[in-house]
Amino acid sequence: MTLQLQLLSVTALCVLAGNFLVEAAFYHRERSANMENLLPSADRSPDISRTFYGIMFDAGSTGTRIHIYTFIQKDDAGLPVLQNEMYHAVKPGLSAYADMPEEGANTIKQLLRIAKKTIPHSEWRRTPVVLKATAGLRLLPEHKARAILDEVHEVFAKSPFFVPNDSVTLMNGANEGILAWVTVNFLTGHLYAKSQKTVGILDLGGGSTQITFLPKLKKTVNSAPADYIARFDMFNTTYELYTHSYLGNGLIAARLATLGALGADGLDWKVFRSSCLPKKYREDWTFGGLTYKISGTPDGYAGYKLCYHEVLRVIKGIVHQPFEVKGSSIFYAFSYYYDRAVESGLIDGSRGGVVEVRDFKKRAKEVCNKMTKYRPISPFLCMDMTYITCLLKEGFGFKDNTVLQLAKKVNNVEMSWALGATFDYFKHLHIH
Known part of the structure; x- marks a missing residue:
């Protein structure tokens, strides 16, 4: 050690x-x-x-x-x-x-x-x-x-x-975000007594996604829904965190929502289509013990613009935009943020890396407009990268130049x- x-x-x-x-x-x-x-x-x-x-x-x-x-x-x-x-x-x-x-x-x-x-x-x-x-x-x-x-x-x-x-x-979803924040700030050395220098966290799981950070501005706290603010004491210091967990907005649940399959019936015969998938793609896909018939749009159009409009419906009006994220705070992003960035070639899988929100958008466009090239990696890569882009920009309201530190481990310990x-x-x- x-x-x-x-x-x-x-x-x-x-x-x-x-x-x-x-x-x-x-x-x-x-x-x-x-x-x-x-x-x-x-x-x-x-x-x-x-x-x-x-x-x-x-x-x-x-x-x-x-x-x-x-x-x-x-x-x-x-x-x-x-x-x-x-x-x-x-x-x-x-x-x-x-x-x-x-x-x-x-x-x-x-x-x-x-x-x-x-x-x-x-x-x-x-x-x-x-x-x-x-x-x-x-x-x-x-x-x-x-x-x-x-x-x-x-x-x-x-x-x-x-x-x-x-x-x-x-x-509890809120505790998931708070304890992830504790882990990341512990591993990055930011949890010092009476210090307010910390980093925010973005965790994208399969079923839910969390955002947690220590607000610097009172306006962020005052403009947030009451249950988005959590307080706890740590070494005679009271931390007041902005934190929320969005159930159903994890990456896999978002796929189902984009396809219109979340909570749907008639799974034995319905085919759920999306312009986020390769045109000739058609498979049975299982998640949460249920099997869905999914497909691209063989007689229609596919690509980033159409895909973006599809995933926007999953996010619009659901995700709160905290006032402060429009600034230049640094966030650590992990779980599926990291995995998809690696699979799309945005970062090196062995080292992680620093990106800006605009980098996800740029790579999402490339993946969606070249689905055939990226299909062997994952037929969902266009949908996933577009969803991440949309979640960061339209959901949380991050600016294009917001810095994201993508990591899987810090000091050889898992980020979770x-x-x-x-x-x-x-x-x-x-x-x-």
Whole structure:
């Protein structure tokens, strides 16, 4: 581990955890701490360094990811540092098992085997295991989502790891954005005490999309809907974030909406067409356990302009434009923003990169006007790149010269809400 990451970890954990002492027993939530929910303590001399772990499952709409974090506690009076992360993902997501909850839970068993190999046997009973499900399950009927989560809880209960009381939950979309903001600003070194220098985050998942940033202007706060502003205390500093999660506006859900297939019936015989797809394209496409017949427009026109008008209907009047994003703030964009930028050749997949919003528009035009060339990569690439362009410009209201830092990892740790959620279990952030 680099010295930079060590120093970054100590400083940011200081901010996040205050007087967090790992040996003081692990309260999964301060509001529900009880004797049955305390992490078993370790018997050791106070002057011996100890490594400890946290397991966080991100149950997304297109896949389930396990994040296994390794921390080091140098001494009881000091603060732990993040040493590394083990990451693995499986597809499809749990929502694909809406009618087969037991099979969905079996994918969790597979990922827990990785945790057993990564974490020493002696630490299993002290390592908390948590799963938070996001938009994929939020889009399912409640009884189907609950059936899947109950099966996952059974898997956890039979595992050798420490299982907090609310270890398997459906995650609130606002918390998804807030905890992703915590992760990114932690990894980039922006979470210093009493500092207001932070970066915004843009997370584009399959079922939902989030925007979160720390406003610099009161007008941004005053002009936003009340439930778009979240406040929490961190190391004697109160942060007031602009944050919102748009359920149904993730990349895959937006495909369905663009095709007019979101919530549609008659899937056995209906064909959903779009000028965002190659003209001769026709396939059965499965998402969320349902199969759709989709097609280009063989006798019509295709291309960027027509596609843009199609996806604009999915966004117009739905996405709020925060006052402040019309400025020059820097945002970190990840998940499908990153993936599609790589696939379209906008950035290098091994390094990520810095782009402006106008770069997405330019590349979307090229992809849409040369669909045949890009079809082997993905027949949806035109639709996806156009949707991203439209979401950034017409949705959030970003200017063409807004800088986006596209990244998958920082300091070899995945960009997601998972690390922030793990910290939340160490020391609750008092989000109101």
